[in-house]
Amino acid sequence: MDNEINWLYYENEAKKNGYKIICGVDEAGRGPLAGPVYAAAVILKDNQLIEGVNDSKKLSEKKREELFDKIINEALDFSIACVSEKEIDELNILNATYLAMKRAVEGLKVKPDFALIDGNRMPPLSIDGETIIKGDAKSASIAAASILAKVSRDRYMLEMAEKYPQYQFGKHKGYGTKLHYEMLDKYGESDIHRKTFLKTWYAKK
Numbered sequence: 001m002d003n004e005i006n007w008l009y010y011e012n013e014a015k016k017n018g019y020k021i022i023c024g025v026d027e028a029g030r031g032p033l034a035g036p037v038y039a040a041a042v043i044l045k046d047n048q049l050i051e052g053v054n055d056s057k058k059l060s061e062k063k064r065e066e067l068f069d070k071i072i073n074e075a076l077d078f079s080i081a082c083v084s085e086k087e088i089d090e091l092n093i094l095n096a097t098y099l100a101m102k103r104a105v106e107g108l109k110v111k112p113d114f115a116l117i118d119g120n121r122m123p124p125l126s127i128d129g130e131t132i133i134k135g136d137a138k139s140a141s142i143a144a145a146s147i148l149a150k151v152s153r154d155r156y157m158l159e160m161a162e163k164y165p166q167y168q169f170g171k172h173k174g175y176g177t178k179l180h181y182e183m184l185d186k187y188g189e190s191d192i193h194r195k196t197f198l199k200t201w202y203a204k205k
Contacts, residue, residue, distance in 0.1 A: 007140035010116050019114035024141025025101050026118040028149035030093055032174035034193045035157050036082040039100035040148035042141050043077045043110055050074055055137040056146040068151040071144045079107030080152045085194045098123035118142045164190050
């Protein structure tokens with residue numbers, strides 16, 4: 001962890017304001033053309049810092065995998081949820097992301113009374129909370145949630161790579177890379193593509 005950052009600042013501020021159980025919440029997979037959006041919620045033990053936890057985007061895939069096991073074994077509680085590509089098409093990605101976050105928080109066995117949310121908009125939760133821009137680089141519990149969400153989604157897309165080998169999901173995880181668009185041109189869309197994300201591709205056809 002970056003020792004210059006007070007990783008528990010937001011958690012401790014919430015406790016100073018009278019909240020007892022704080023969860024950090026983050027999502028993964030808002031941008032891809034295929035697959036679900038994932039979210040995770042993590043409750044750390046009091047003053048807990050899990051060694052190595054950082055913004056998932058700053059960590060290698062190998063490091064994220066190692067930390068995934070560490071977090072689920074050491075945190076007080078965690079929950080991982082997703083919203084399918086079909087729900088994304090029905091709801092739009094913003095509302096689908098909120099729903100994934102809501103499902104993650106509601107899936108916690110230990111019930112939090114405050115949520116720290118990565119981003120600048122609050123999902124519709126039944127508890128109080130605070131949004132933190134780039135929260136995954138500032139809050140220990142959000143950083144832990146970012147790792148759980150990212151690893152869970154990547155693992156799912158690797159399963160989809162076996163089911164739909166022609167799209168090479170293992171290489172791009174569903175994001176709109178040059179390779180992914182080439183595979184779409186060659187094979188058309190699959191069952192797990194987000195139709196509302198393919199408008200530019202449809203327009204070219």
